[in-house]
Amino acid sequence: MHKTPALALAAVFALSAGAAMARDDMKPAKAEMEKCYGVAKAGQNDCKAGAGTSCAGTSKVDYQGDAWKKVAKGTCTSIKTPNGTGSLTPKA
C-alpha cells in the first residue's frame, strides 16, 4: 500500500462501502433447518453419515441412526420411521 496512496485510499474505502452493501443485501432469513438423525433413506442422507464417512449420499441402510438429513426446524422429532422417530442427536 505504499505505491499509490490515492489508489490505496480509494480501495480501502471501497472495502467499507462493500461491507455496508453486503449487510444491506443480506437476503431475508432463510428457512431454519435442523440436522435430523435416523430418518434418511439409504444413500439420501445429507453431509456426514457417521465416523469415517464424509458426505452426502453415503448412508448404507434406510434410517441409519448416525446419518442425518436437514429437515425444517421443529419437525425432526415428529418424523416417524420404522425405527422410531427422528432424533436431534446420533442414534445407536
Place this chain on the structure above:
Amino acid sequence: MQSALSQFQDAFVAALAERTAAPLAAWLPDGEAEPAGLSVYRNTIAKGCIDALAANFPTVASLVGDDWFRAAAALFARDNPPAGAALLAYGEGFADWLARFPPADDLPYLPAMARLDRMWTTALFAPEAEPLAAEAFALAPDVLAAARPRLHPSLAFAWFDRGLPGLWLAARAPEPGEMTLVDDPQGVLVVRPEDTVRSRQLDLAGFAFLDAIARDGASLGQAITAAAEADPAADLAALFAALIADGVFSGLAPGDPA
C-alpha cells in the same frame, strides 16, 4: 508371516488387476485355468469405477455423451484403479489423463471441464465451516483494511486463459441453453459455505483479490489494492460485497494498522 486368507486375497486382487487367473493357480481345481466367474468380479469393479467417474465428472459426461464417456472412463479406471474402497472422490488424475488421451485431442476444452468438475467435488467434501456474516465486517475503515481474512476451507478459484469457466457453468445449468467458448480469459469461484456448492464466474479483479489472500496472506487492504491494480475500472465495493455474500470468508484476524 502372511495368513492363508490374506495370501488368497492378495492373489485374488492380482488376478483381477492382471486379467489372468495365474496368481490364483494354487487355489484352482485341476484343469480350471481361467474360471469364468473372475470376469464377473472384474466387471463389477469396472462398473463401480465408471459409475463413480460419471457421477464425479457430470459436465464431461454431458459434453461427450454417455458412450464416449463410459468408454474413456473404462480405460482410465483400468490404468488408475481406486486407491481406497470409497469412490466418493475417485478420479483425481482424470483431468490430466484426458489431456493425454488422443481421442480427446479435438476436444481441447475437455481437461478443463474435468478440472472444474473436480473443483466442485473437492468443495463438496471440504470440511465444514461457518461463513462470516456481513456484520463481521462492520469495522472502522482502517481496522477493516488491516484485518487478515481467513478463506473458507471449501473455497477454490482459478484463472483460465479462455472462457472455459463460462462454458462449464453453461453446461452445468439445469437446462443448458446455448454453449459457447469465448476467447476472453475468465476466472471461476467454487465454494460450499453451507450444504450447497455454489459456483460463479470471477473477473480479473476478483481473482487478484482472492489470489493475494490465498498466496500472500494479504490483509483486506492489500487484497483490494491488488484488485484495483489488476483492473482499475473494477467496482471494488460490489466485488467485496459479492464475495461476502458468497460466503468465501470464514474468519477475520485483526492486523497491524498500515
